[in-house]
Amino acid sequence: MKLFNIYIPTSLKKSLRNIRSYHRRLHYNANLFLGKYSTIENEEFVHCIRSLGVNQGDSVLVHSSLSRLGHINGGGEMVLNSLTNILGESGNLCLPAFTTIGNSKEYLQSGVIFDPKVTLPTTGRLSNLFLKRENVVRSIHPTHSVIAYGKDSESIIDGHDNCVKPFGYGSPFEKLLNINSWLLFIGVDIRCLTMYHTFEDLSENFPFNPYIKNPIKVDVINNDGKKKLMKTYVHDPDKSRYRLEVHKGVRNKIKEYFNSSGVLKTRKLGDGYVYAMRSKEWFRVMTNMLSEGITIYADYCKGIKI
Known part of the structure; x- marks a missing residue:
């Protein structure tokens, strides 16, 4: 199904995603009513994150699907509050706020204009909750x-519009790597890691x-509300056909x-798992793997067959 998704139109893909999200929410609410989910309290969540090694002053890039952990008492707001409290005033909490579903080339060529204050993320409920907070x-x-x-949020996000490659030099992802941020997966696994790119x-x-x-040349709205023309590469869908999020063997x-x-x-944690890696250690392991x-x-x- 995921391989098929690469080739269907973005407009149809968005509709299918909305339908799937609706049915997942119905399924979640039904199981919650029947008492089939574990309940996670604030103290348990904080203990889990701290036990992984995340501490005050750290920087963290979070990927998440909270419903896979069970019922979180306080929901996404509790998770965000707990993470910001753990990191403290000297830390940095970061989340992806991607805007595409599937084919980025098709998405950009549709004429869409990115506006940081208006364009909603497609990366889940936690990203959308986080975006509404003060000083975020x-x-x-x-696209990415x-x-x-x-403490360093402004410098982390600054200059992304000057990056021809969305994950390359000068991007928030490269900056998070340089400061050895934590890569934190809450209810999701390693297939969701965007820093592979x-x-x-x-x-x-x-x-x-x-x-x-x-x-691709595309217009964006900057933080001053002015239109700017920028260039960005997008991933080739033909080369993504057998990536790890699609291929279980990989x-x-x-x-x-x-x-x-x-x-x-x-x-x-609850009905699922939380994973964490230090970004510089992860990069070293990726380098060894490539060799x-x-x-x-x-x-x-x-050793993998397509």
Whole structure:
């Protein structure tokens, strides 16, 4: 189904996503009413995050699907409050606020204009809740913006509109790597990690170019409310056909490597799991994997058949 999704129109994909979200919410509410979910309190959540090593002053990039953990007492607001309290005034909390569903090239060529104050993220409820908070800032990028809160939030998101590659040099993702941020997965696993593309953009010997041939010119609205023309590469959907989020064999191989290297920390929480990695350790492991012929793409992953 995911492979099929790569090739269906973005407009249809959005409708299907909305229908799927609606049915997931119905299913969640029904199971909640029947008492089939664990209930997670604030203290349990905080203990879990701290036990992974996340502390005051750290920077964190969060990927999440809270419903997979069960019932969180206080919901997304409790999660955001707990994370900001753990990190303190000297830390930084960051979440992806991506705007595309599927084919980024088709999305940009539809004529959409990104406005950081108006364009809603498609990366889940937590991102949308976070974006509404005071002093949360958002990077200017039409497909892969980042939202941030904390001591260094402005510097983390600044200049994204000057990055031709959304995950490359000068991007929020590269900056989070440089400060050794935590990569935190709440209710989701490693398939959701967007910084894989930072590794691709920064690695001099990555075996192929994952982007389309030429960057796309697109208008965006900057933080001053003015229109700006920028250029950005988008990933080639043909080269993404057998990536780890689609190919279970690749995903299992990558996770096994992460576990054996000791970079991936795991905690059970409610009905699901929370994972964490330090970004610089993760990058080192990715470099070692590449030297052994292993990438997140099945056709460039030693020992994996398409």
